[in-house]
Amino acid sequence: MGQYVADGIILGATLALGAIGLTLTYNILRFANFAHGEFLTFGAYFALVFAAWFAGGATLGPLTFGPGFLAAIVAAVLLTGGLALLLDALLFRQLRRSEFAVALVIASFGASLMLRNVIVFVWGSQPEYYSRNIAVAHEVLPGVRLSADEMFVIVLTAMLMVALHLFLQRTRLGKEMRAVSDNPSLASVTGIDVRRVIRWTWLIGAGLAAVAGVLFGLTVQISPEMGFNLILPMFAAAILGGVGSIYGAVLGGLVIGLAESLSVPLIGPAYKPAVAFALMFLILLVYPKGILGERS
Amino acid sequence: MSGMLSYLVFFLIQALIFAVVCLGLNLQWGYTGLFNIGVSGFFLVGAYAFAIVCGPPSASHIGGWGASSALGLAASVAASAIVAFIVGIPTLRLREDYLAIVTIGFASILQLVALNAQELTGGSRGLSGIPRLLAGEFDTVFERNLPMLVVMIVVVAVLYAGLEAMVRSPWGRVLKAIREDEQAAGSLGKDPFAFRLQSFVIGSAIMGLGGALYASFIGFVSPEDFMPILTFQVWTMLVVGGSGNNKGAVLGALVIWAVWTLSGTAAQALLPPDLQVKGGAGQIVLIGVALMAMLLFRPRGLIGEEAAVSRGAHLEVTPEQAVHADKP
Numbered sequence: 001m002g003q004y005v006a007d008g009i010i011l012g013a014t015l016a017l018g019a020i021g022l023t024l025t026y027n028i029l030r031f032a033n034f035a036h037g038e039f040l041t042f043g044a045y046f047a048l049v050f051a052a053w054f055a056g057g058a059t060l061g062p063l064t065f066g067p068g069f070l071a072a073i074v075a076a077v078l079l080t081g082g083l084a085l086l087l088d089a090l091l092f093r094q095l096r097r098s099e100f101a102v103a104l105v106i107a108s109f110g111a112s113l114m115l116r117n118v119i120v121f122v123w124g125s126q127p128e129y130y131s132r133n134i135a136v137a138h139e140v141l142p143g144v145r146l147s148a149d150e151m152f153v154i155v156l157t158a159m160l161m162v163a164l165h166l167f168l169q170r171t172r173l174g175k176e177m178r179a180v181s182d183n184p185s186l187a188s189v190t191g192i193d194v195r196r197v198i199r200w201t202w203l204i205g206a207g208l209a210a211v212a213g214v215l216f217g218l219t220v221q222i223s224p225e226m227g228f229n230l231i232l233p234m235f236a237a238a239i240l241g242g243v244g245s246i247y248g249a250v251l252g253g254l255v256i257g258l259a260e261s262l263s264v265p266l267i268g269p270a271y272k273p274a275v276a277f278a279l280m281f282l283i284l285l286v287y288p289k290g291i292l293g294e295r296s
Numbered sequence: 297m298s299g300m301l302s303y304l305v306f307f308l309i310q311a312l313i314f315a316v317v318c319l320g321l322n323l324q325w326g327y328t329g330l331f332n333i334g335v336s337g338f339f340l341v342g343a344y345a346f347a348i349v350c351g352p353p354s355a356s357h358i359g360g361w362g363a364s365s366a367l368g369l370a371a372s373v374a375a376s377a378i379v380a381f382i383v384g385i386p387t388l389r390l391r392e393d394y395l396a397i398v399t400i401g402f403a404s405i406l407q408l409v410a411l412n413a414q415e416l417t418g419g420s421r422g423l424s425g426i427p428r429l430l431a432g433e434f435d436t437v438f439e440r441n442l443p444m445l446v447v448m449i450v451v452v453a454v455l456y457a458g459l460e461a462m463v464r465s466p467w468g469r470v471l472k473a474i475r476e477d478e479q480a481a482g483s484l485g486k487d488p489f490a491f492r493l494q495s496f497v498i499g500s501a502i503m504g505l506g507g508a509l510y511a512s513f514i515g516f517v518s519p520e521d522f523m524p525i526l527t528f529q530v531w532t533m534l535v536v537g538g539s540g541n542n543k544g545a546v547l548g549a550l551v552i553w554a555v556w557t558l559s560g561t562a563a564q565a566l567l568p569p570d571l572q573v574k575g576g577a578g579q580i581v582l583i584g585v586a587l588m589a590m591l592l593f594r595p596r597g598l599i600g601e602e603a604a605v606s607r608g609a610h611l612e613v614t615p616e617q618a619v620h621a622d623k624p
Contacts (some may be wrong), residue, residue, distance in 0.1 A: 032393035034333075034400075105396055106531060109333055113528050114584035117577035125573055168331050228524075232404065235397045268551050270412040277401040284394060285386040 002144040004261045009159035010150050010219055012159035012257020017212035019237035019249035020052070020164065021205025023102045025108060027244035028201045029096070031104040035087065036209060037227030038115035038295060039080050043210025044217040044226065045123055047076035053129050062148035064133035065218075066104065073214050077207040084206035085199060088109060112228065119224040127223040144241060153215045160211065168246065179242060216265075233260065242290030251291060255279070302438040305445050307557060312448035313510050316551035318533045319455050319542060320502030326539035326601070327463050328495040329475035331392045334383070334399030335530045337406040340522040341379050342372035342507025344410060347423040347517050354423075358415055365429045369508050375502025379382055379406075380497045388492045403527065410519040422518025429512050444513060451509065452546060455502065459542050525580065529556065530534040532587045538597025547598060556583060 018040055019255045025033045047069075054068025091111060168174035179187040180197045188194045201251045216226060237256045241248025263275040274291035283290060317339060324330040349361060350368035363371075383402050387395045410417045417423065429447055462468050463539040474488045481557065482488055511517050537548020559582055563575030590597065603607035 026393075032396060034396075089358075091588060091592070103595065105331060105393060106535065107588060107591055108398075108586045109400075109531070110528065110584045113525065114581050117580040120577040121574050232397075232401050234402075239394075240398070271408060274405050274408060277405055278518070280401065281386065281398065284390060284398065288390055288394075 001265075002141060004265060005258065006141075006144045006146055006150075008138075008258035008261030009254065010153050010257070011261060012254035013153055014212045014216045014219075014253075015230065015233050015237050015257050016250040016253025017157060017160065017208045017215070018234040019127045019178045019241070019253045020246055021207075022234050023238040023241070023246060023249040024177075024181070024201050024205045026238065028177070028184070028198060029092070029104075032235070034105065034109040034231060035111040035115060036108075036205070037210035037229075037231030038112050038231060039058065039084060039206045039227065040213030040216065041116065041119055041224060041227035042083055043076045043080040043206075043213035044222045046079045046210065047174070047214045047217070048123075048128055048130065048222060050075045059133065062136070062138075063152060063294075064131040064135050064147075064149055070131065073211060076214055076251060077210045080206045080210035081203040084202040088198070088202050112231075116224050116228060118239075123224070125224055127221045129221055130218055130219075145228075149218050154214065155218055159210065164208075164246065173197075177201065212239070229273070232280075233257075233276040234252055236276040239280050239288075239290055240283050242292040245292040248290055248292030298438065298582055302436075302441070305438060305441045307553070309441060309445050309448050309513060311553040312445075312452050313506055313513065314530065314533060314544045314553055315452050316455060317503050317530050318453070318537070318545040318549045319504035320499040320506065320541075321530055321534050322539060322542060322545040323459060323463070323495055323502065324499035326508055326541065326545070327468060327475065328471045328492060328499075329392070330388070330492060330496050330499070331350050331396045332399045332496070332499070333524075333531070334401075334403035335503055336522045336524060336526040337399065337403030338376045338380065339507040339510070339526060340403070340406050340410060340502035341376040342504030343502070343511040343521070344417055344423070344507075345375040346511045347426045348416065350512070350602050351423055352425045352427075354418075363425065365512065368512070369505065370512040372504045372508035373501045376507070377501040378498050380500030381493070383500075384493045384496045386453075388496060389489055389516070400527070403522075403524065407519050407522055410522070417519075420519060421541055422516060424513045424516045426511050426517065428515065429436060429509075439445045446548035448509070451505075456542055456546065463542070467491075467494075499508060527621045528580075528587075529553075529583065532583055532590075534597075536590050536597055538600040540601030541597070541599055544597050544599045544601075551598070552583065552586070555586065559583075 018036070021039065022033065022036045025031070025036065050072035051065070051069050052068075054071050059066050091107055092104060095107055135149045137147045137150075140146050140151075168178060176187070176192045176197050177200065179190070179192055179243040180194055184194060187197075212230075213222075213227065216222075216230065220226075233256050234253075235254035238249050239252070240255055241250070241252030256279060259279055260272050260275045264272060267275075304374070317335060320338075321332065321335060324332050346368040348358070349363045349371045350365060351361075353361070379402075384399060387398045411420055413419075428440070428444070430443045463471070470481060470486050470491050473484075474486065474491055478488045510521075514521075530549075533548035533552040534545055535548070536552055538544025556579065559579045560576075563579060564572070567575045
């Protein structure tokens with residue numbers, strides 16, 4: 001039981017990081033970005049490339065990777081942010097101008113499939129791993145065994161959450177982002193550069209997604225389908241928490257992660273992906289605003 | 297030469313099956329503005345319903361009642377309509393993006409069920425030996441496919457005529473009115489939710505019919521036949537052909553299926569075996585580029601929606617205005 005909770009928190013941490021970007025783009029750019037899952041995938045593959053470059057040297061304590069891997073994560077975040085900006089410049093910005101709102105969603109759905117196949121094209125469809133080292137699990141609490149890598153996932157996610165919280169509450173850019181998210185026209189009238197805010201939204205959302213992808217790759221595996229398989233639980237997390245609410249996305253991610261993990265002893269692993277969907281369906285049915293949502 | 301002809305017949309049957317699905321999507325998206333990206337799910341329900349009802353008896357799963365094709369088609373239409381009803385109730389009142397998320401989720405859950413509910417669907421091995429619509433002994437594949445092509449042409453023609461009558465009826469005008477301005481339609485006493493649900497259920501039932509036709513044509517269904525790529529193909533067909541125009545839906549199906557098959561054949565002929573997977577990926581990227589380019593540069597598609605103006609009003613509609621008339 002305790003083990004399932006721990007596994008759920010680790011999955012939930014990944015989902016929460018991914019859902020933050022999803023909820024940000026949903027709120028600020030006003031569309032459901034189906035290509036967001038591919039930011040996770042690209043983040044994971046970018047890190048794979050850099051991890052190979054920076055390989056060598058000792059591993060950090062009990063972790064399966066060395067300091068080079070941390071550099072690889074940073075590089076993956078930057079590249080994935082760049083990918084998001086590129087996608088925005090080539091596609092989404094043009095479509096935003098055309099006022100044909102749902103075209104954005106269709107385009108993102110198409111972009112998702114294309115990006116996934118670019119991955120297959122470049123890296124092939126075989127699953128990959130960052131390290132062949134075996135992550136030894138230690139008993140950290142009675143009945144709960146975690147590997148050092150999994151502890152790293154939890155700690156890094158917690159640190160990113162705190163950093164994001166401080167960024168949104170304390171910095172000028174963070175406040176501007178919240179203002180644009182509340183009311184883009186009003187924000188624009190008060191002199192906020194909405195385009196700059198949109199750029200940063202992409203960078204932060206895609207950057208966090210890249211981290212989520214790397215962490216998922218670290219604890220599970222890297223595959224072209226990983227982002228697509230995670231997009232539904234991430235949407236479920238965003239909707240459950242309330243679309244537009246960053247704290248809601250974190251909460252939603254944890255709830256979905258825990259629910260998926262705890263469902264395994266009850267209904268078996270085959271229908272695990274259906275749990276997130278069932279929860280989302282239920283929320284839409286009875287409380288479409290979501291737990292921490294403000295708008296309907 | 298007969299090989300070419302035989303292949304052409306095979307190609308046209310497949311393209312027309314896609315045209316059926318595309319017509320269903322056009323009712324939902326083109327006329328009502330419903331953003332359904334779970335096309336593969338409704339297709340799956342129709343295909344499996346037909347396979348279960350009409351397939352040969354089997355010890356490993358239920359169904360296989362060997363029912364008549366007409367009963368099988370009816371079961372497929374009914375099953376996909378019921379699924380659409382269940383999906384539509386909570387989502388059609390909400391923002392359009394929610395329908396997108398729920399339908400794509402439902403499609404992947406249905407695929408999961410197809411993979412795991414072995415007693416019903418045969419699991420990953422799928423269901424085989426599904427009978428053809430037209431029973432009988434034929435000497436060659438060509439002779440067997442030709443009647444099927446005739447059936448498909450009749451099905452598409454009937455569907456086309458029926459849908460045209462529907463969208464030009466007062467009912468169809470309400471759909472468009474809701475698509476353009478929900479509040480205005482509501483203030484005239486039309487219940488947007490009820491009309492959306494009707495359109496969604498009918499459109500999905502048509503997709504289910506497409507699935508049944510596919511199952512009977514190929515004779516075999518397995519979970520891998522219903523990947524999200526199918527949804528993507530149908531959407532590309534509709535966007536390229538011109539959403540809001542039933543002729544466009546059929547044309548798009550033919551054009552995109554031709555591009556798809558030709559690029560697939562080219563990739564197979566030109567690429568070494570170890571690069572085939574990459575060829576398939578490149579094919580999808582190619583179709584994706586076509587979709588993006590269409591969305592960016594010609595959002596109305598090859599033949600877009602006709603501007604709806606009263607017969608009494610002699611207005612000159614410029615292409616510019618027609619584009620604006622498209623907007624949901």
